[in-house]
Amino acid sequence: IATASSNRPLIHLTPEKGWMNDPNGLFYDRADDVWHAYYQFNPNSTVWAEPISWGHSISKDLSTWEEKGIAIASNDTNSGIYTGSVVIDRNNTSGFFNSSIANEKRIVAIYTYNTPTSETQEVAYSLDGGLTFKKYSGNPVININSTQFRDPKVFWYQPSQTWVMAVAQSQKYSVHFYNSKDLKKWTLVSEFKQHGILGYQYETPNLVQVPIVDSTNSTKTSKWVLFVSVNPGALIGGSFVQYFVGDFDGKQFTPVSNATQILDYGKDYYAFQIVDNTPSDEVIGMAWASNWQYCANVPTSPWRSSFSLARNFTLQYANTNPESEVLQLISTPIYNGLAKNGTSYHLQNQSLETNSSLTFDLSGASNFTTGLFDFELTFSSNSSAFGNADFAALDIYLKGVNTTEYLRLGFEGNAKAVYLDRSHTNVNFVERNPLFSGQVSVDIVPAETLSETVSVYKIQGIVDRNILELYINDGQFVSTNTFFFSDGNYINTIDISTEVNKTFKLIDFQAAQYST
Numbered sequence: 001i002a003t004a005s006s007n008r009p010l011i012h013l014t015p016e017k018g019w020m021n022d023p024n025g026l027f028y029d030r031a032d033d034v035w036h037a038y039y040q041f042n043p044n045s046t047v048w049a050e051p052i053s054w055g056h057s058i059s060k061d062l063s064t065w066e067e068k069g070i071a072i073a074s075n076d077t078n079s080g081i082y083t084g085s086v087v088i089d090r091n092n093t094s095g096f097f098n099s100s101i102a103n104e105k106r107i108v109a110i111y112t113y114n115t116p117t118s119e120t121q122e123v124a125y126s127l128d129g130g131l132t133f134k135k136y137s138g139n140p141v142i143n144i145n146s147t148q149f150r151d152p153k154v155f156w157y158q159p160s161q162t163w164v165m166a167v168a169q170s171q172k173y174s175v176h177f178y179n180s181k182d183l184k185k186w187t188l189v190s191e192f193k194q195h196g197i198l199g200y201q202y203e204t205p206n207l208v209q210v211p212i213v214d215s216t217n218s219t220k221t222s223k224w225v226l227f228v229s230v231n232p233g234a235l236i237g238g239s240f241v242q243y244f245v246g247d248f249d250g251k252q253f254t255p256v257s258n259a260t261q262i263l264d265y266g267k268d269y270y271a272f273q274i275v276d277n278t279p280s281d282e283v284i285g286m287a288w289a290s291n292w293q294y295c296a297n298v299p300t301s302p303w304r305s306s307f308s309l310a311r312n313f314t315l316q317y318a319n320t321n322p323e324s325e326v327l328q329l330i331s332t333p334i335y336n337g338l339a340k341n342g343t344s345y346h347l348q349n350q351s352l353e354t355n356s357s358l359t360f361d362l363s364g365a366s367n368f369t370t371g372l373f374d375f376e377l378t379f380s381s382n383s384s385a386f387g388n389a390d391f392a393a394l395d396i397y398l399k400g401v402n403t404t405e406y407l408r409l410g411f412e413g414n415a416k417a418v419y420l421d422r423s424h425t426n427v428n429f430v431e432r433n434p435l436f437s438g439q440v441s442v443d444i445v446p447a448e449t450l451s452e453t454v455s456v457y458k459i460q461g462i463v464d465r466n467i468l469e470l471y472i473n474d475g476q477f478v479s480t481n482t483f484f485f486s487d488g489n490y491i492n493t494i495d496i497s498t499e500v501n502k503t504f505k506l507i508d509f510q511a512a513q514y515s516t
């Protein structure tokens with residue numbers, strides 16, 4: 001009998017009980033200032049199993065969530081309400097609403113209905129602010145006689161006053177774009193086919209206009225970004241999200257180059273979705289923080305999986321090569337309203353010597369460990385001191401109260417890579433799951449170059465019980481990874497050391513533990 005595990009995250013959305021995967025129907029209610037998140041859900045199973053329905057949670061701050069129960073259920077136990085999106089039909093283009101429903105509450109869901117023999121797109125509308133939905137009597141609204149046709153993401157395209165849908169024909173590696181005036185009758189207007197990494201299937205496409213910001217953070221112009229999730233086929237194994245930067249005219253997406261880019265270098269960031277109708281049209285998105293390779297086996301109960309934190313996105317010219325004009329997404333985590341609990345640290349200009357580590361106990365005098373903390377480390381790396389060292393590493397150990405379990409986060413100076421070693425965690429799980437253990441790494445570039453040999457990097461981490469989100473150089477590179485310690489063993493100590501004398505200097509270090 002599985003016992004309930006207490007390592008459920010505090011500020012990452014999880015169901016209280018049961019299985020969760022993709023974010024669905026993410027939107028913001030501007031009338032009541034509430035964030036709504038739906039998700040692929042089966043409350044009666046801890047592995048993916050039909051009937052899949054849309055679970056529902058709401059939040060005031062994107063950090064703490066209140067579960068609201070099933071919003072859209074399947075009529076049939078062999079079939080499921082698969083991934084889809086929500087829009088606000090303010091002007092009642094669909095005709096689903098009468099004047100008793102306020103404009104901001106005209107909530108329409110567009111999703112895939114999956115049966116053993118078909119995948120079609122359906123529409124449903126809510127008359128109670130998003131708690132429950134009525135299925136449109138004319139469903140399906142799109143049927144191309146396919147079993148691999150899913151995950152409609154709809155948004156309003158202002159210039160032509162049209163609804164636009166991106167939807168995946170998964171096994172043909174194609175994103176179909178449709179237009180509609182009323183959310184019911186849809187016309188195919190273009191296809192984006194076989195770009196980037198194909199993997200086994202394309203899933204959960206999303207298209208959004210993203211502002212380009214420069215170093216002074218002022219918005220000049222914008223580009224469109226098309227996100228395509230791929231599973232399996234990720235370079236580091238399993239599931240991942242790639243994106244393309246380009247232009248969109250309401251019908252067709254044209255990439256500026258065929259180069260694909262990686263949204264998050266970790267193993268646990270999939271089925272990314274953009275939030276519709278954000279307070280001031282800022283670009284915010286969330287992902288499922290797991291991987292189809294091992295999601296059914298991770299040691300949590302009676303719930304499985306969480307979302308990532310919400311992130312804000314902008315575009316910036318990559319500084320790898322100033323001439324290349326490559327636009328890159330910058331990710332900024334959103335987490336608010338947390339109370340500091342324990343000892344927090346802030347120190348500057350410390351040299352790191354071998355055989356002496358800096359140790360920071362976050363739990364403080366009260367000895368209370370919440371398992372929720374963040375840290376930010378800006379350091380310089382002096383390559384002239386590397387000498388013949390095979391490993392020129394700065395090591396950050398994140399240790400449990402029971403120190404036999406820890407994460408090792410390293411910066412390898414020779415390789416200019418940040419790697420995460422999560423193999424010293426819950427051994428029972430790690431040993432059974434070779435796909436889970438081992439190192440996850442990300443190649444990075446300096447945030448700043450001070451001289452030919454001295455470069456500056458910045459690493460920010462947020463740990464929430466069993467998930468670590470890493471933001472490097474203020475969100476230029478991101479890596480999201482889950483990890484599993486024995487039940488109730490939370491991280492309370494950050495330990496920083498090096499293997500090469502006088503190579504690394506901590507310019508600035510901050511850390512704090514929180515409670516919700």
Ligand code: FRU
Nearest residue numbers: 022040082083150203204271
């Ligand atoms: C992606 C996905 C979607 C599908 C859903 C089913 O993780 O496979 O393509 O709609 O999950 O739960």
